[in-house]
Amino acid sequence: MRRGNPLPDLPGGALLRLVPKLWPLLIVVLLGLGLLTISAYRVSSKLDDARIAQSDNTTWLIAQIEVELLKLSRAIDAARYGPVHSSGLGPVRQAFDVYFSRVSVIEGFISRPGRLNVQQTNADWQTVQAxxxxxxxxxxxxxxxxxVALPAMSGQLARMHRPMRDFTVSSLSLLVEGNAHDREALRGMLARFATVALALIGLLLGTTWLMLRLSQQLQRRSQEAERVRSNLEKTLSASLDGVILARADGRIVTFNPAAEAIFGYSRDEMVAADFAKVLLPGHLSDPQTQKLRDFLGGGLAGEAPQGRVVLTSVRRDGTAFPIELALATDRDSDGIPVFFAFIRDISEQVRFEASLREARDAAVEAADTKARFLAVMSHEMRTPLNGVIAALDILRETTKLSAKQARFLSIAESAAQLALDQINDVLELARLNGDVLIESPSAFNLTRVIADLAEQAMPLAQKQGNRITLDLPPEAMAEVSGMRRIFLRTLLNLVGNAAKFTHDGTIAIRATLLPDVGNRLLVRVEVSDTGIGIAQDKLHRIFDAFETLDSGYDRAVEGTGLGLGIAQRAVEHMGGEIGVSSTPGAGSRFWFTAPMQRAAQDVDTDQPLPDPQADASLPRHKVLIVEDNATNRIVVREMLEHLGQQVTEAEDGARAITLARQQAFDLILMDISMPVIDGLTATQAIRASGASADARIVGLTAHGLPEELRRFEAGGLPEVLRKPLTFAALTQVLSGPLPPAAESGIDAQVVQELRDLLSPEARQQALSRFLDEGDAFQAQLTAPAVQSAQLAEAAHRLQGAAAVLGAVALTRRLVAVERAARNADATALAAHHAVFAAEWAALRSALPRCLLQ
Structure with missing residues (x-):
């Protein structure tokens, strides 16, 4: 958190911070004033000197002394040459006294320090004195x-005129030069004084401007401080988190409304209260609370708790509750340590996290239950599917088929075998909880199985306007031993992926056998297409599970996104490698390698058998097949035509809507997941208007989860057939409406298929074994000392038998009993026991009638 003052400074505080910056300016101003005072004093002194110089008669005396000498000379001449005793010697004596006084005064000026002092050594002045x-x-x-002496005095005066004149001139020159120098010095001093005065005036003006600026800034800061203070108060009041400001001694300064709501104290009660004593009382001993208490008790010394910490506090009513606290330390404007505490009540969050953990545990348990359910269903589905494969094999061996019939029988056998392989994959995957699939090596002809797979994929390729080309080794050299199922599953996924994303192009399958050590071979298979390609930024995740372009019912391409992921895992299990290179718009090239062994040559032969007759007891309908998979359309069409139905095909929902509006169909078999328009949308459009608005529409889907069935029913498809289709299922559809399996305790379709597949003896044997197991489980359920684990295992075993025999309601009950037993929920087990007894009694009476009669 950024450090700063906890609250805005007052204007006085800002001024105090500015004072240290003004000290240099104040010193300069004081120095300027002192200099100006000294200059003024000196100017005043000079002015006084000048004023004194103006009243002094030194210059006049020096100039006048020569005049006085002339007056004395005239007075002597007047006494000598004037009338005898006309005036006497008085004027002479008077003129001499004046002259002598002038000389005495001048001598006094010369003897004092000054400009005339240098005249003491002047020869003319010395002569005049002598x-x-x-x-x-x-x-x-x-x-x-x-x-008598007048004539001598007259001669003496004559000799004095020349020295007197020279002294007077030199003295006056000294005085004139001195006065000029004084005037120049005074002028300079006045100029300096004026400069200092102007500088000081400028400095004072600058200081005044600066003070005005400081005053404006101070005013703005004061306004800003008030605005920040107001904003801070509003922010603290509006904050959803509790905010507490306290000093280092723990005394609370600020306590916002959110903190009041969290702790139940009013602000007035908490201001000046001790933070630790009130909110972290001593009886709280969790580590985080104690650590915070120690930090606050030490006067904020040491390291503060970092980030948000979770600890326990108490409300006013004494209730302890969890809080999330973030602490920030600082100093206020007076330099006193303070701390902010940002507090959030996380009671709801803790309860929510606890509920999430419970939900997660329940989800994990549900996932485990689902995995066990998939394992059971996959295991139990193998029995009827194996019956289908066996029946097809019996049909091939006991019936003479035409070439066309043999071709469709081969397709049926291949599709049934592929379905069995997929069921086995799901079973193994569920058992291993996502681990790699397990398969033992078997001998097969590589070229032949690849060619058969290409023929099986041909309808899908042709639907997109594609052709498949093969580059395979000779059959005689292609006998290998390896993981056939995994190999074919990998290749089928790659070919199917290429067919989906290629339009009007070519899919090339190339296989090569590379010699390896000893009898080993390295099979390398490449599947190239001219499709849309893959962007470079997606190549690194193309083998991720569920990586699809779309997952809706109206998606442009089929698939769950598991194909390439399963292919990668399968190749890794075979010990090979898989890779891809692609250019957007130019196609892709997938390749994989699989280590295998050489095997002996083995050639199969097939004999075509005759065509069986259709059942003449079924009503004849005009049937519209809506299916985007060409292979499925061919198989369903042949089955319906074999059953004597008039069949029309539509490759997608849009074509189905057009045909249904033009023709009146009795029955529409509607695939759910299709491109362009999905089955639910097409059903709603058909029933809105057109010739087939009142037709019976039965859904075809591989989706069998309860939520999907509810979605189909809400979309207008209450009758749903699950793929793969059988003659028994189609016969039941043609005979009348399907029973709602979700509401029936016994699945009539499963019971009918068991009746068609098993002999009466086999059905009786299976039923007897199931009833014995059910009676034993009921006795175990009521036993007082039964272990929960044993009861859960018994319920799990009985689930499989109930599912095989079509007891759907009992199967759901057994799943619930198993969950309660594994959770050791005695209350739930007691409730299930009462319901199970009634359900078991009803099933024990109804199932034999359905299965044996």
């Missing part, structure tokens, strides 16, 4: 001495 001191000495004298 001359000024000389003038000071001349001035600081009495007036009389000063008058």
């Amino acid at each position: 001359q000024t001191q000389i003038l000071r000495a001349m001035v600081d004298v009495p007036d009389a001495a000063l008058w």
